[in-house]
């Protein structure tokens with residue numbers, strides 16, 4: 027009996043100390059692991075509080091749907107900026123989605139394993155390029171291209187599609203912003219869509235191919251229906267990236283506070299509004315509150331899309347992990 | 348018989364796919380080509396070794412050393428602080444919470460944070476700084492970048508740690524280690540290359556980000572000498588110089604963009620090389 | 632032996648995955664309207680051989696095939712042959728059933744639609760016919776438009792059979808088609824296959840010797856990528872000539 031006690035006390039003391047440390051860290055970690063959630067809420071609350079002055083003095087409908095932007099006179103209508111954001115994002119998606127989905131299908135269903143392994147780092151590279159660099163590229167290559175080639179070409183059709191009317195002598199336009207954004211979100215969409223396609227079981231493709239279906243028929247009828255939710259989510263995720271992108275777009279869209287009517291119009295998206303004006307003009311009353319509520323609007327748009335797509339993707343990609 | 352409709356469709360769609368794929372590759376090449384061809388001619392030793400002299404923004408003497416150093420300070424500081432939070436969070440998330448509902452929530456909120464645009468981080472950081480009575484400063488920029496990098500780094504590490512074979516930690520448990528010991532002594536060694544990859548990924552994101560440091564770090568021609576002095580950064584150097592009407596200054600914007608691109612791509616390649624090690628040593 | 636009429640014939644067939652050779656100089660005959668079973672220990676190349684018969688081997692990243700596979704005397708690896716036509720000639724039963732992501736009805740109609748085998752108004756009739764042949768009709772006739780994934784695994788495998796038959800193949804290939812199924816569903820499939828051999832040439836891979844005894848008319852025994860012995864089932868299974876076959880059949884592997 028004594029001997030056993032002796033052993034126990036000798037061995038268990040350090041052991042229980044270790045176990046206690048483990049317990050203590052475990053308990054502390056519960057708090058620690060709350061940081062991300064708290065941080066997300068904090069950002070939301072901070073922006074909300076800071077935009078209170080303007081939210082309290084201006085009706086929300088007037089802020090969201092008013093098109094007059096005259097800070098000096100206390101008129102803050104965000105519609106030009108919101109519509110600018112939406113225009114640029116939509117143009118980017120119209121360009122990027124078909125290209126990205128086709129590329130993802132190509133990589134997943136047609137390309138050899140070697141090519142797939144080769145392309146992944148290239149996509150990472152494209153995703154790693156900083157947004158100002160995209161902006162420089164946009165200014166140097168895309169804006170002149172839009173001005174000199176695309177606008178003259180497409181504006182011939184403006185009598186059928188008013189959206190193509192050339193209104194702007196420069197290339198700084200919704201279209202230029204859309205093209206630059208399309209290139210920026212492409213690696214995201216391709217990478218996620220590719221991953222989603224890879225979760226479709228190989229046996230399903232075989233089942234279709236065994237019936238003598240061509241590869242494309244197999245993709246169309248067997249693979250895509252399975253992957254549709256995930257691919258859609260990847261597009262939404264790309265869309266939310268596009269919404270929040272600041273510098274590159276700011277550098278090429280022209281920044282004129284107007285509601286664009288044509289893809290060759292200049293636009294002024296929300297992030298550009300914030301970036302261009304924050305820190306200055308603090309003397310104008312309510313201006314900083316207005317910019318904060320612009321951030322809040324942007325954040326809510328992005329969060330909405332993100333939460334939607336993440337919930338969808340979670341479901342799709344879970345089986346893989 | 349041979350040329351059925353479906354073969355035609357197949358060929359056509361393959362053609363479209365190749366074009367799409369080609370377009371994506373071509374845009375990558377176009378960007379690199381533009382930045383190289385415009386940036387190289389005006390890239391001089393003075394550019395990277397001097398701070399702006401008088402009349403720099405009119406096209407006179409000087410370089411962007413202030414921005415290079417400022418960016419390195421900002422990104423290094425931000426990465427370091429983010430790492431302090433990201434590493435324990437990612438590690439213990441897997442050790443203590445591995446598959447609980449709360450862990451799902453933590454990951455979910457990290458993903459949410461990842462998706463928040465950097466301009467919003469900038470606005471948020473600036474608000475907090477005003478609240479604390481700070482001016483645009485190196486520290487402000489560092490903290491904002493840390494916020495921006497934290498979710499990226501944590502999620503990237505999390506993905507790596509999740510791939511650690513459970514056998515390994517089980518072996519450690521069998522030897523009587525506690526969860527904490529297993530995490531720090533066994534799992535950590537296994538995932539070191541992966542952690543480095545995640546850190547580099549976040550660093551690359553941080554050094555290239557302009558919108559978040561725009562108001563928080565400010566801009567100055569001097570190399571910052573304290574945490575409370577403003578700091579220049581490469582992305583903003585590009586942005587501001589491009590915005591001037593003088594071609595000489597715009598030229599410098601191009602070469603600043605080139606320098607930034609080289610740094611970021613270098614970091615990206617380095618992390619790729621490291622993740623190569625990860626694949627080699629982890630049991631698939 | 633002389634009354635055997637060959638439907639499929641392989642000549643000096645070799646298959647490689649990268650640098651490892653999975654099939655070595657396989658020359659066999661598969662008789663028409665009989666059940667041929669490929670048996671042998673794990674990893675001996677049974678699946679590979681089966682995959683060579685409908686050019687599925689080409690789906691493997693690094694696989695390479697040499698030699699000929701003749702179906703009705705025509706080499707399916709000839710450059711003038713369209714791969715979809717080859718695959719249409721044989722229905723495949725995989726180890727695990729994979730219903731396509733569509734309704735039960737559409738699963739069966741799929742092959743007819745992509746090959747435009749029948750005018751639209753006949754499809755309904757045909758779907759019913761093939762579901763009956765596969766022995767599934769009674770169980771699904773009230774929910775033809777439900778997603779196929781709702782069926783049980785055994786039902787799914789019969790659905791796959793119906794789906795394969797609907798493209799009017801001449802051959803049915805099965806790679807251990809019953810191994811994922813419960814015994815009753817397995818018997819169900821076996822029964823169908825026996826009925827079907829009147830009209831189809833059936834090639835099955837099996838692990839189970841008893842199944843081979845029950846079903847096979849003709850047996851091919853493989854070992855390490857080579858065909859060791861092939862012949863009438865009774866002969867091979869009860870009086871094997873080769874010592875490897877004897878060892879396998881007496882359960883030594």
Ligand SMILES: Nc1ncnc2c1ncn2[C@@H]1O[C@H](COP(=O)(O)OP(=O)(O)OP(=O)(O)O)[C@@H](O)[C@H]1O
Pocket residue numbers: 648649651652653672673674675676677678679680691838
């Ligand atoms: N995709 C592949 N890549 C490389 N080697 C392969 C591949 N598929 C099969 N092999 C190899 O080829 C050989 C034959 O494989 P196969 O699948 O044909 O065997 P099997 O007889 O069907 O085995 P089992 O009874 O276990 O299904 C094996 O040695 C296997 O390791």
Ligand SMILES: [Mg+2]
Pocket residue numbers: 677678679806
């Ligand atoms: Mg097999």
